[in-house]
Amino acid sequence: MTEHKTDKSKTWGPDTIAIHIDKALNETTSLAPPIYQTSTFVARTADEFTTMANEPQHPRFYTRYGNPTHEQAQAVIAALEGADKALMTSSGMGAVSAIVFALLEQGSHVVAQRVHYGGSLGILENVLSKFGVETTFVDQTDPGAFAAAIRPNTRLILTETPTNPLMLLTDLKAVAALGKEHGIITVTDNTFATPINQRPLDLGIDLVFHSATKYFGGHHDLVAGAVAGNAALIERVWRMSIALGVTLNAFDSWLLLRGLRTLRLRVEQHNTNTLAVARMLAAHPKVRQVYYPGLEDHPQHALACAQMSGFTGMLSFELDGDFAATERFIAHLDLIERAASLGGIHTLIVHPAAMMAAVMSGEEFAKRGIKPSLVRLSVGLENEQDIMADLRAALDAV
Numbered sequence: 001m002t003e004h005k006t007d008k009s010k011t012w013g014p015d016t017i018a019i020h021i022d023k024a025l026n027e028t029t030s031l032a033p034p035i036y037q038t039s040t041f042v043a044r045t046a047d048e049f050t051t052m053a054n055e056p057q058h059p060r061f062y063t064r065y066g067n068p069t070h071e072q073a074q075a076v077i078a079a080l081e082g083a084d085k086a087l088m089t090s091s092g093m094g095a096v097s098a099i100v101f102a103l104l105e106q107g108s109h110v111v112a113q114r115v116h117y118g119g120s121l122g123i124l125e126n127v128l129s130k131f132g133v134e135t136t137f138v139d140q141t142d143p144g145a146f147a148a149a150i151r152p153n154t155r156l157i158l159t160e161t162p163t164n165p166l167m168l169l170t171d172l173k174a175v176a177a178l179g180k181e182h183g184i185i186t187v188t189d190n191t192f193a194t195p196i197n198q199r200p201l202d203l204g205i206d207l208v209f210h211s212a213t214k215y216f217g218g219h220h221d222l223v224a225g226a227v228a229g230n231a232a233l234i235e236r237v238w239r240m241s242i243a244l245g246v247t248l249n250a251f252d253s254w255l256l257l258r259g260l261r262t263l264r265l266r267v268e269q270h271n272t273n274t275l276a277v278a279r280m281l282a283a284h285p286k287v288r289q290v291y292y293p294g295l296e297d298h299p300q301h302a303l304a305c306a307q308m309s310g311f312t313g314m315l316s317f318e319l320d321g322d323f324a325a326t327e328r329f330i331a332h333l334d335l336i337e338r339a340a341s342l343g344g345i346h347t348l349i350v351h352p353a354a355m356m357a358a359v360m361s362g363e364e365f366a367k368r369g370i371k372p373s374l375v376r377l378s379v380g381l382e383n384e385q386d387i388m389a390d391l392r393a394a395l396d397a398v
C-alpha cells in the first residue's frame, strides 16, 4: 500500500497538494495523468500476482479493486483531508453505503441527525432497518442530544454539516470527543464544506465522506464519491466497496482528479460570490430570511467561525411571498438554472417545496422548517455582479 500522507503535505498549501502530491504515483513521463482504461492488469510472475491480488487497494490488479488513476486521485483527496488514505466510489451514495455496511452489523445502533441528505436518511430508515440496525435521529444543533442518544450498542455517529437546505451546523469537535469517550466511530459528510473550508479529521472525527459529484468534480460532468480516514478504517470500507461493487470508472476518476487540481481556487471563489449574494439578499425588501452561516445573524455563526475557514457556496432564502410567487421568481431567472445537484461552476436553484411535494407532506415540510417560499441556491463561478443582477431582476419581476 502506498502511504498517501507525506511530510510535504503538512507544509504545502492545498493548491500545491492538489497539483503535486500524486506526482510519484505517475509512472509515465506524461505530465497529465494517464487514464488507465482497462479492467485488468498483467502479472509478470506468480509472486507478483499473489501480491497484486492480496494487497488492499492494489492499483494494478483488477479495476474493481483499484486502478492507477484512482490511486492518484485518492492521494490528493487523502492529503487535502489530512488523512492517511482515501477511497473513491461510484457516487456519494456508494460511499455512504460502503461505510455503513462496513462498520455496522445486526443489532448495531446508529446516532444520526434529523437532517441529512435524503439518500443517507433513506439508507438508515429503509435499508439498515431491514437488517436489524436501529437509528436515533437527533437535533444536530444540540451537542447534548447526541450524548443523550448513545446506547451500549451504538457503533456509529453520523454527522453532516452544513446541511441542506437550511445550512444547520453540527459541532464536530463535541461529537468527536463524544465518540472517543465511548469508543464509537464518528463519520462526517463533508460535501457542502469541502476540506478547503472544513477539515473534520483535524477536529477528531474518524472518517469523512463526500458526494464528489459536487465541489470535488466541480463542473457538473461526473458522479462520484470519496471517503478519507486512517488506513485501517479505509481498508474496511474498501473491502465492503469491492463487495458492493461501488467502484468509480477510470474516466470519471480522471475527470475528478482534474477537478481537484483547482479545488482551492474554485471553493474560495464560491465562498466570495456566496457571501456577496447572501448580503445582497439579506438587504433586499422582497426577501424575508437568508440562511447562510457566513452572515452574522445565522444562529450558529460563532460555531461556523470556529470550525470553518470559509462558509461554502450554498445558501437558502425565503421570499416575502407564497409558493406561486416563488415559482414566478424562478421563472424570471435568466442566468440561473433550475437543476438538482450543487457545487459546480453554474449557479443552480431548487425550490424544495415544489421538488419534494410528491414525497413530503405539508406537515413534514413544517416540521423541517421548510417554508413554501424557501429556495436553495448553489452559487456558481459566474461573475458575482451578474449572479446578483439576475436575482435582483427576477425579484423585481415578482
Ligand SMILES: Cc1ncc(COP(=O)(O)O)c(C=O)c1O
Pocket (backbone or CB within 6 Å): 091, 092, 093, 094, 117, 119, 160, 164, 189, 191, 192, 210, 211, 212, 213, 223, 224, 225, 341
Ligand atoms: C450532502 C450530500 N451527501 C451525499 C449525496 C449523495 O451523493 P451522490 O448523488 O453523488 O450519490 C448528496 C447528493 O446530492 C449530497 O448533497
